[in-house]
Amino acid sequence: MKTSNDSETVIAPAEEAAANPTINPVSGIDQSSGNFRYDMEYAFDAGTGLSENTVRYISGVKKEAPWILEFRLKALKTFLSKPMPTHWATKDLENINFDKIRYYLSQGQKPKRTWDEVPDDIKKTFERLGIPEQERKFLAGVEAQFDSEAAYSNIKDLVSKQGVIFVNSTEGLREHPEIFKKFFGKVIPTGDNKFSALNSAVFSGGSFIYVPPGVKVAQPLQAYFRINAENFGQFERTLIIADEGAEVTYMEGCTAPKFSTSTLHSAVVELVALKGAKIQYITVQNWSANVFNLVTKRGIAHEMAHIKWIDCNIGSRLTMKYPGVVLKGRKARGEVISIALANDGQHQDTGAKMIHAADETTSNIVAKSISVGQGRSTYRGLVHIPKHLKGCKNNTECDALLINTNSRTDTYPAITVRGDRNSVQHEASVSKVNEEMIFYMQQRGLTEGQAMSLAVNGFINDLARQFPMEYSVELKRLIDLEMEGSVG
Amino acid sequence: MSAPTLTSATDSFVGSFTAEAFARHLAALSSSPAWWLERRRAAYETFASLPLPRRTDESWRFSNVAALTLEGFQVEPAVPAGLFLASPFGPAHLAFVNNQLVAPPSLPREAIERGVVVTTLAEAALTHPDLLRGHFMAQPQKLGSAKYAALHSAFVSDGAFIYIPRGVELATPILVTHAAAGPDAAVFPHTLVIAEENAKATVVDFFVSADASTHFACGANDLYAGHGAQLTYIAAQNWSGTSRSFQFNSTVVRRDARVQSLNLHLGGRQARHESLSQLQAPGAFSEMLALTVADGTQEFDQRTLQIHQAPNTKSDLLYKNALRDQARTIFSGLIVVDPDAQKTDAYQSNRNLMLSEEAEASSLPGLEIQANDVRCTHGATSSRIDPEQEFYLLSRGIGKTAADEMLTFGFFEEVLNRLASDPLHDVLRGLIQTQFKK
C-alpha cells in the first residue's frame, strides 16, 4: 500500500453511500455505508502468519506483564493442538488460511481521548460511520477500534465520576490488574474452543469495563470495531464486570470493506454480573461478506443477576456464535435474543447456550432467522440443567423463515435435564412467507420487494422492539435493503 | 505399529464376534444362496474395519459409549429344549429363540389362500429370492450404527419374512416373537415386511429374554409400504435388565402409502434404537411413535430420521419417555426436507416425564430444511407431572398417589390412543403397567 493517506478506495456499489456519507444515523448497521476504505500505513505490523514470534511481538509492543505473555504462549499451543470442529461445523472453516493472515496492525497503542487528536485518516473513517455524532447524541462512552487497537476511547465525565472504568484491554490489564486479572479468561477458558485459544494468543483491543456496586449507567456504552486492512485478523477481547446491583448496557457495531480475500474476526467476550447486577449486551454484526466471524461470548450470572444478549447477525460470510450464560447464583436469569439474516453466500450459524448451575434459575432463548436466496441459517442451542437443582426453567423458541426455494435452514438444539423439579420447553418451526399476504400487499400497490420487507419485518418485529430505538429503526432499514435486491 | 498392538486393537473392535466365529457361522449356513453369503462376508469386513463409537461422535452424543461392549457373548447360543414362551399378544405366527425358528409357521387359512406369505428369511431366500434381495437391509445406515448394522447383516441367520400381496387386507395382526435364552446369548432378530399396492396389515414384533441372564440383541426390521399400502408395525422390547440391545428400523413409504409404527421400550441395561423413515413419493405418510419406561440405571438411546424426498409428504413423530430412578434417555431426531420436497408437513415431538430426582433426559430435536414451502415444527419438553393437572385431580378427591399414577398413564395413553386396534392397545397398556408395578 503505497498510496497517500488521502487516497480512497470505494468498493462498489457504494456510490450512494459515498455521496451521502452521513445517511446512517447509527454506526455499523448499513452494509453499503461500511464498504469503503482509506489506505493506511501502519507503524506496527506483526507480519503475515502465526508463530511464537508473532505472539512475542504483540506482547512486546504492548509492554505487557510477563504473566500475560505466558498466557498468550500457552494459548498458542492450545490453538495449534486443537482440531477444527468440522465434525459438527461447516467445512467452510477449512478455507481459513492461518498462514496468510496479518495478526497485528496499528498506528500506536494509546487511544486518543478527543477526536481532534485522532489521525485524520482514521478519524475520517469513523466520521463517515457516524460515530462522533452518535456519541454526542446518546452514548455514555465510546471506544473505536481500528484494526488491532483502539484509536479513540472516551467516557463522559459524569460516568467516570461514578467510578465506571471503560478502557481497552491493554490498558485494563496494565492499569487495573487488581480488578480484571481475577476474571480475565475465567468465564471462557483458553481451551474452550480452537478460536477462543487463538484469541487468547493474539488478542488486542476490545473493551474492559467495570461498573462499581449499585451504579446504574443510564446511557449505553458503545464500541465500534472497524477492519480496514486486507488479509487481516481482528481479535478483540472484552471483559465487562458489573459489581453488585450495578447495571450497564453495552452496544457493539462492526463493519469492514469488502475484499476479494477473506478476513478473520475472532473475539472473546466475557461478562460477569455479580449479585443483583444486570448486563445487557447488544451486537449488530454487519461485517462484509468476506469475513469469517468466529466469536465466543459467555457471561456468568451470580445470585439474582440478569444477563441479556441481544445478538443480531446480518453480515459476514460465516458467523459461528452462540452467546451463553452460566447461571451460577440462585434466581439468576439468562436471556438470548437472536436475529439472523442469511443472504446469498452467507451462513449464519448462531444460537445460544444456557448452563444452569443453581436453583431457581431461569433462561429464555428466542431465535429468529431468515434465509434469503442461497443463504443458510443454522440454530444451535445448548441447555443444561444438571443434577439436584430445583425450580430451574428454560424456554426456547426458534423460528425460521425461508424466502426462496434454494435457501436452507437447520436447527440443532441439545437439551439435558436431570431431576423432576425443573422444566424445559423447546419449540421450533419453519415456515415460508405467506403468499396470500404478499399478494394482498401487492394488490394495494406495494412492490413484491416492499411487501417481502414488510413481511420479514413483521416476522422479527417482536424482537426488534427490544432493541434501543436507534438500532431498531436501522435494523428495519437494513432488512429493506437486503430484501429489495433479493426478490424479483 | 507393532503386530501385537494391531491384534489387540482389532480384538476390541470385534469383541466376541471374531473372524473365527464368523467363519463357523458361515459354515453353518451352507444352504444360503451365494449372493447372501457374499453380502455377509462384505458386512463382516465393514463391521471389523469400523471403529467403536466414540464420545465425540455427533451421532453418539450423550450416549454412554464407554459401557458399550462386544465382549463376552455367545455367538452361536444353543437353543434350550422344550422352552415355552407365552407372548402377551397371543400365540405367535413365527417364534424364534436364539435366532432359530422353534415351531413351524402358523397362519390362518384365509391369509394363506389370499397369497400372504409368513415364513422365515431362510425359506424366502429359496421361494422369494428377488423380494428378499431387494428389500433386506437395502436402505442406508445414516444414524451412527453402521458398525452394528454390519454386525447384524453378517451374523443374522434367520428371521421373519412377511409379504402381503396387492390389495389384500388382513384384519388380524401377524405376531412374531424373538427370544434370547441362556447366559450371554447373542441374537440377531430380523423382521422384513413388504406390503404391496393397497395392501393393509398389522405386524407385531415382540422381543423378550427367556430368562434373567445377560443377552446381546442386535436386530433390524425393514418395512416397505407400496403404493397406497397401509402398514401398522408394533415392536415391544422387553429384554432382561442386564442386556444390551441395538435395533435398526428402516421404513420406506411409497405414493399415498401410510405406515404407523409404535415402539415400546421396556428392557435392557442399555438399549439403542435407530429409526429411519423415507417418504419417497407424494402422499406418503409415516407416523412414528415410541414409548419408554426407563427405571433403575437403564439407558435408552433413540435416534430418528425423517427424510422427505418427495413433495406433499407427511411425517409425524411422537416419542414419550417416562424416567424413574437413575434412568437416562436420549432422544435425537432429525427432519430432513430435500430441496424438491415442497409442501412437506413434518412434525417431531419428544416429551420426557421426569419422575425422580436422579433421572436424566437429553433431547436433540433437529431440522434440516432445504425447501421453502413447508410446514415443519418440532418441540421437546422435560418436566415433572404438571402441578395444575395434579391439583385438578386432587380437587376431585383422588389421592396424590392415585392422581400421579393416573397422570403418568395418561401420558402414555395419548400415544396409545393413536392405535386403531383396541386389543393391541390393551396389551401394550398391560405391559407398561407391569413394568411400573414391578
Added chain:
Amino acid sequence: MSSLEIKNLHVAIGEKEIVKGFTLTINSGEVHAVMGPNGTGKSTLSKAIAGHPDYTITSGDVLIDGQSILEQEPDERARAGIFLAFQYPSEIPGVSIANFLRGALQARMAEGEELDASAYYKRLYQKMDLLKIDRKFTSRSVNDGFSGGEKKRCEILQMAMLEPKFALMDETDSGLDIDALRIVADGVNAMRGPTLGVLLITHYQRLLDYIVPDHVHVMYDGRIVKSGDKSLALELEAKGYDWVKKEFAEANAR
C-alpha cells in the same frame, strides 16, 4: 344439614394479600352468589378453599360442620364435600372421563370396596343425557381439546356424579353462549336441594337469571362489602360496580 363457614379469611399469593377478611356461612340448601369487579379476589377465594398450593391462607378459618379443613390436603377437602367448578379447567391428556370419574368415585369408597361398574355407567350416561353431552365423550380425555362450553358442561357433569355438599362455582358462566348457559343452569338447578350448598362466583348478573340465588354478596377489595337478596344483583346490573367502589371508598374515608 351441613354448613360451610368461612371465617375472616385472609389469603395471599406470594407476598401479596388478595383476600382480606372474608366471612360467610353457607348452609345446605342455600345458593349464595358472590359478585364483584375483576381482580377483587373472587377466584382466589375459591381456589384457597379448595387447597391450591399457590395460595397461602395467612389467617382465618374454613370449617365444614364446625371442623376446620385447612390442615387437609386438596383431595381430603374434596372428599369432605368441597367441589370446585374451575373457571379454567385443566386439560388432562390421556385420562378418559370415564376412568377419571371412576377413580374419583372409587377414592370416596372404603378400602376393599369396589365400584359397581354397570351401575356407574348407567348413572354416568343418565347425567350426560341431562347435560346434553354426547355419550362418546366418556372415552375422550378430560377437557382435552374441549370447547369452552364443553369444559363447563364437563365440570357440571363431575359435580353431578360426585354429589358434593358444597359447590364453589368459579365464573361458570364465562365464555358460555346463551344455550350453553341454559344447559349448565338447568344442570345446577336439577341438583339444587336440601343437601347441596352453592357458592356462585360471577361477574355478571346474567347467570343469576337462570340460577336464582337466595343471597347475593358484593365482594370488593378482598371482602364482602354488601349483602342482600336477589334484588341486589339487579341493582348492581343497573348501577354498575362503580357505585359499590364509591360507597366503599366513602365508608373507608369516614
